[in-house]
Amino acid sequence: MTTYYRPIPRTDQTRPEGALPLAGGWTWFDTVEVLYRDAPSRLLPATELPQEARDRLTAPRAPIAGLAFDAPHLMGILNVTPDSFSDGGEHDDLRAALAHAADMQAQGATIIDVGGESTRPGAEEVAIDEEIRRTAPVIESIRAASAVPISIDTRKAAVARAAHEAGASLINDVAGFTFDPALAPFAAEAGLPVCVMHAQGTPDIMQVDPRYDNVALDIYDYLEERITALEATGIPRARIITDPGIGFGKTLEHNLTLLQNLALFHSLGCPILLGASRKRFIGTLGGTEEARHRAPGSIAVALAGVAQGVQMLRIHDVRETDEALRLWQAATLGQAT
Structure with missing residues (x-):
């Protein structure tokens, strides 16, 4: 019988005897x-x-792409696509993309995630050459202007290779490195860290009646299996970020269950990325139809994740999230940053 351990994170300034640090971070x-x-x-x-479970839950996470995980990081989303669900067409011009990347850095983003293929529900696959055409020049230009870490949001090895040559330092794959069998070996060969995400089905069909036996445990098992597979290709666990994939083949109820159980994924021994920004369930619960108006709900979900020790937030609304996070840290942890 498999046993799973979900730490119950706390942030109170008074710790009882025997309390343990969670992933070397700000919660215990x-x-x-x-x-x-x-x-x-x-x-x-x-x-x-x-002992093994204790070690995985308490060990500080190794830096990835130059980022230490003793404080939360904001991953700014830069979609250079015409059809992304929230900001499609806003940054598919090189000048607009560069301006947005610079703005997000100034507003508090510590890493920029560049994507050239929409993975919204119902989206169709983009040709490799077109995805490279959209992403590589943007990454190259960002790298020429800044040392900010850049991740490439792609499922394809050829796109990742072009992005790495242009200056990207992390591969973020919504397909969990199952779409292109050449992607994980390339990451290992190049020594690149990765973010492995769970999605049930491909974007064109993922929201068609998704089902799980136990959504939190099913996704935990999937991520554990994918981490083991990545390790077998030569990518050490210390270079892997995990993402439970909020909104990717999940109902509203699935998403809420995952959000309540985010701390479970610390047992994988990797940093956790939460990518819930502007998702449909936020609009449904918050009563906000237009995705671009979902910043308040997105921030509420992001802070709930940080309270569970989530180390990275993939977000659209950087300035607003950074301000909220600073206030949360001051009010909750007594940290004025």
Whole structure:
């Protein structure tokens, strides 16, 4: 029977004896929910954790792409596409893309995620040459102007190779390195860190009746399997970021369950990325039809993730999220940044 450990993160300034740091970050825990697929969960004092589980939950995460994970990072989204769900067509001109990248850095983004293929529900695949044409010149121009880390949001090895040659330093694959069998070997060969995400199905069909036995545990098992596969290609766990894939083949209820259980994914021993910005479920719950007006709801979800120790937030609204995060850190942790 597989056992899963979900730490219950806390941020109070007073820690009881026996409390443990969560992933070397800003939260701590003294209690763990022990989860099973075929039995009720139970609570366990953190001091009684098996050593391997304790090590994975407490060890500081190694820096990736020059970013340390003792504080949350903001990944600014730069979609150079005509059809992305929230900002399609706004930055598909080189000048507009560069201006937006510079603005996001000034507003608090510590990494820029460049994507040339929309992965919104119903989106169709983009040809490799076209995806390279959209992304490589933008990455090259950003790199010429700044040392900011750049990730390439792609499922394809040829696109990642062109992006790396242009200056990208991380591969972010929404398909979990299952779409193109050459992508993971390229990342290993180039020594690049990766972000592995869960999605049920490809973008064109992923929202057609998605189902799970247990959404949190199913996705945990998927990510553990993908991490093991990436390690086998030569990518060490210390260079892997995980993303449970909010909105990718999930119903509103699935998304909420994942958000309540984000801390579970610390047991994978990798940094966690949360990419919920402007997603449809935020509009549904917040009553905001237009995606570009969903910043308040997106920020609320982002801060809920940070309270569970999530190390990276993939976001559209950088200035607003940075301001909210600074205030959250001041009010909750007593950290004025």
